[in-house]
Structures are given as C-alpha cells and as structure tokens.
Amino acid sequence: MNVFDIIGPIMVGPSSSHTAGAARIGKVARKLLGDELQEVRIQFHGSFAHTYKGHGTDRAIVGGLLGFEPDDLRIKTSLEIAAGLGLAIVFEKVQLREAHPNTVVIKMRGGSGKALSVIGSSIGGGNIVIKQIDDLKVEIYGEYYTLAVVHQDTPGMVAKVTGLLAKNSINIARMNLYRSRRGGEALMIIELDQRVPSRAIKSIANLECVISVRHLEPTKRLGGE
Amino acid sequence: MVHIDSLQVLADIAKERQENISDVILIEQARENEESADEVLKKMSANLKVMKEAVKDGMALDVKSESGLSGGNARKYQQAVLAGKTLGTGMLDSVIMRALAVAEINASMGRIVAAPTAGSCGIIPAVCLTLMEDKRISEKKVVMGLFTAAGIGMVIAKNASISGAEGGCQAECGSASAMAAAAAVEMCGGSPHMVIQACGIALKNLLGLVCDPVAGLVEVPCIKRNTIGAVNALAAANMALAGIESVIPPDEVIMAMKSIGDLMPGVLKETAEGGLAATPTGKRLEKEIYGIK
Numbered sequence: 001m002n003v004f005d006i007i008g009p010i011m012v013g014p015s016s017s018h019t020a021g022a023a024r025i026g027k028v029a030r031k032l033l034g035d036e037l038q039e040v041r042i043q044f045h046g047s048f049a050h051t052y053k054g055h056g057t058d059r060a061i062v063g064g065l066l067g068f069e070p071d072d073l074r075i076k077t078s079l080e081i082a083a084g085l086g087l088a089i090v091f092e093k094v095q096l097r098e099a100h101p102n103t104v105v106i107k108m109r110g111g112s113g114k115a116l117s118v119i120g121s122s123i124g125g126g127n128i129v130i131k132q133i134d135d136l137k138v139e140i141y142g143e144y145y146t147l148a149v150v151h152q153d154t155p156g157m158v159a160k161v162t163g164l165l166a167k168n169s170i171n172i173a174r175m176n177l178y179r180s181r182r183g184g185e186a187l188m189i190i191e192l193d194q195r196v197p198s199r200a201i202k203s204i205a206n207l208e209c210v211i212s213v214r215h216l217e218p219t220k221r222l223g224g225e
Numbered sequence: 226m227v228h229i230d231s232l233q234v235l236a237d238i239a240k241e242r243q244e245n246i247s248d249v250i251l252i253e254q255a256r257e258n259e260e261s262a263d264e265v266l267k268k269m270s271a272n273l274k275v276m277k278e279a280v281k282d283g284m285a286l287d288v289k290s291e292s293g294l295s296g297g298n299a300r301k302y303q304q305a306v307l308a309g310k311t312l313g314t315g316m317l318d319s320v321i322m323r324a325l326a327v328a329e330i331n332a333s334m335g336r337i338v339a340a341p342t343a344g345s346c347g348i349i350p351a352v353c354l355t356l357m358e359d360k361r362i363s364e365k366k367v368v369m370g371l372f373t374a375a376g377i378g379m380v381i382a383k384n385a386s387i388s389g390a391e392g393g394c395q396a397e398c399g400s401a402s403a404m405a406a407a408a409a410v411e412m413c414g415g416s417p418h419m420v421i422q423a424c425g426i427a428l429k430n431l432l433g434l435v436c437d438p439v440a441g442l443v444e445v446p447c448i449k450r451n452t453i454g455a456v457n458a459l460a461a462a463n464m465a466l467a468g469i470e471s472v473i474p475p476d477e478v479i480m481a482m483k484s485i486g487d488l489m490p491g492v493l494k495e496t497a498e499g500g501l502a503a504t505p506t507g508k509r510l511e512k513e514i515y516g517i518k
Contacts, residue, residue, distance in 0.1 A: 002254070002257070002258075003250060003254050003265075003269075003372060003375035003376070003379065004268060004269075004272075004375075006340075006341045006374075006375040006378035006379055006382065006387070006404075007269065007272055007338060007339075007340050007341070007349070007371050007374060007375045007378070008272055008338055008339060008340075009338075009339055010271070010272065010275050010336065010337075010338050011336070011337065011338075011339060011343065012334050012335065012336055012337075013330065013331030013332060013333070013334055013335060013336075013337050013343050013346070013443070014290070014331050014332045014333075014334065014343055014344075014442065014443040014444070015343050015344070015443050016339055016342060016343045019334070019343070020339075020343070047441065050441060050515070051440065051441040051442065051515075053291065053292075053514070053515065054290075054291055054292040054440055054441070054442040054514055054515075055291075055441075055442065055443075056291055056334050059334070071275075071336055073335070073336055075334065076334040076335075124388060124390070125339075125342070125388070126339070
C-alpha cells in the first residue's frame, strides 16, 4: 500500500468511483481508439445509470475522452468543451448482464472512420478495469505503462514482441493474450515497468502480422506528480 | 514497508527509533518507492497545497453542486462567524467552516485530495489547516502530520475498511476523523502513544455511523458529517493530549469498526435505500434530481 492512496489522489469531486474512476476509463478508451474522436455513444449501467448526472460521471467520461486527467478542473465543463470541438455525444442507460454496478460502455468513432467499443468498470477508490474491447474480453487496470498490440493469431508473435521489449531493457510486469478465434485477430496486453520509447513502438508496429499498437501511460496520478 | 499491521506496532516502532510516527511512515514509503525522502515529502506538500486551494475555493460565493442540493454554506458560516452570530467557539468555528468549504467544493466538481475518500475529504484539511493557522505550526510539520494521518489510514484500511460501500460512514468520516486526530496530536507535540490513543477515541465516537446519502450523492448528509468528523477530531486530540486513554485499545476499536461494518445491512451502505435517503424528503429530492415522476 502507498500513503498516496490514503492521502490522495488529487481529483475533481465528488466521487472517486463515479468521477475520478470514470475520467480514467474515458482516458484509456480514447487511447485505445488512437484516433481523433468524432462520435461517441456512452452507455451507463447500474449505479452509473442511476446517478451519473449528480456525480458528473457524464462530464468525467467525456473529460477523460478529451485526454483530461482526473484532477483536471476542465472536467466540470467538458460537455461544453466537447461541443465546441464538434464532438457528437449521446448518453444512454443500458442494462448489462453480470456487470459491476459502475460500468460504462463507450462506443467511439474516429476521424478516419475507425470504430471501437470499450467496456470499463470503476471498481472503487478511483481504480478501474477495462473489461472488453470490441468483442474481446480483457482485463486492463491502467496502473502500468501498457502496450495493446492487435495482431494476426500466428506462431511466434509473443517472442517477437517481447524480444523487442527485452532489447530495449523494458521489464514486463504482467501480460495477457486474447483472441476471438484461432488464426483470427488477437490482442496482446503487456503491462510494463517502463515507458516504451517511440522507436520501439514503431519497430513493433512494423512487425509482420501486427495490425496496430497502442501505448497507454499509467492513468493513476499520485500527489505531486 | 516494514510490517505495520497495527497501530500498536506503529507506535512501538516510532518509540523504539525515538521518532514520530510520521518519520516512520515517510522513511518506509521512500524506501518502497525507491525515492529520496525529499521526493516523497514534495508529493505530500502538493497534497497540502491542493487542500489549501480547496478551502479558499470553497469560500467563494458561487459554489453549487450539479444536483443543486448543496453549496454556499461555508460562506454563510463564515459570514455568521464574522458577524458574531455563532456561539463564538474559536477553533471549532474554524474547523467547521473549513470542513464545509472543502466538502462543498468536492460536491461542486472542484479539486480536492481524497483523504481518505472524496466523501470525507474535508476533515483532515479542516483540522490541519486550522492548527497551522491558530497554533502557528510550520508548513513542514503539517506535511509530516499528513504522513501520520496516512499511516493511521493505512492500518485502518488494512484491518477494516475506508469505503462507505463496505463499512458505512464510520469507515469514511470515522477513519478521516481518527486520522485527523492523530495528525493533530503529533503536530502539537504528543507522543506516538498519545497519537494512537487519539485515533482510538475519535474512531470510537463515530462507530456505527451509516452511509445513507440522499439520491446516492456525496452531499446530504456527507458535507455536514465532515464538520462533525473535524470537531470530533479536535475533541479526541485534546483528550489524548490531556493523557486520557481509550479504554478499548485503538486496534480493537478498528476491529469493532470492521465487525460493525460487516453487520451493517446493505441498505445502509451507500445504496441510498435506507436512513436519510429513504425519508420522505430524501425520496422527493431524489425524484426531483433525476426527473422521475
């Protein structure tokens, strides 16, 4: 445990789970899209659906989508800022099966036409978990530098990607593989102790059978950082 | 971290090293982070800075929450104190005013430091900043007080809970009050033993407090509960500084809080289905806020 989990984080109120955590989910979702955001459909489930207006969960998610950290005061006016940028936003309430009470589905469409759907839950104290990316069930906590590599499901991909990380002296904290079907599209989620330099990201992206690479900064900000 | 799994262990380590509890926590955190003590201190100073700004912002005229349920009472209280309309209780007035200010700024989507949670974020700044001003305690000492508070909070989180959804309001405002009392005692020169006694007394006084927020929002009764957490912290700190002890040892008080939290029905744990949330007015406000007919 960390003292800054107890006295901290610095955040925009009123709720660590319904506001700070929501902003973090938005931020990770936007990073996963990796494109300029044009349209977004935000679907609230459970307690999020019930109280999102009073807790500013809507503003926090949109703030996160705009790249704001959970302590950024612009979260309060994020809806107005998004409107000014021409971002089309729809809010809806949904009932998901077997989902955490604080869950949101974020369906995004980017400037280049790319669409991505992300499901995330705010699991307490501002901590989050991304549960699904499009059809793939995942588990991303966003506490580490994270690489999300979409690739063809073919032998040797893990060795190639981790080999490049090793060459750059980057240590892996946790790693998971997901795929929709054998030989189809697969997703590698690698949580790392160090930031991945852009040239290493480029060389991973240039590997045969790699479709896309996203690099996520840790979203948890401690006091003073 | 060395194994700090109880308040007694924490006080014993501090006594053995002839240090304050804050020193123990600071050194251990620096070791864990592989950072210098100065770097860790700097981060805590940043927290104190945000606490100060939150008090200042909370006194502004235009504080209003999204729901419209709260805002403006810190300002109102300040005006009343200045006009001599309150009982004139000095430091008590100051902590009430500051606790209101921070809790209101939280409800209005302003910036705060969760301490330990957003719902209880007014208590520690109210007590620490008031002592800083009234007792002319140095900023460095106040920052160290936040480490003491954090150390106490870590033990409570480990052995019970600091989440209203898990343990009711006793776990949020109760814990914050215990943490603030501990910080206050250390800042005023009390021994590690007195620090944990203050923590035990403060927590004991708020045992059983349920989490029953109207419309599920961190406003009613949370904001005013922050004032009682702050006032209670002063009472507990004063008693501990006077040498008064908690008859039930502080670690056993934490155990009691855990067991009370476990026994507490779900409707009284942040679900907005019981207590004040379920009163006729609570229900009416909920319907108005969410536009339900």
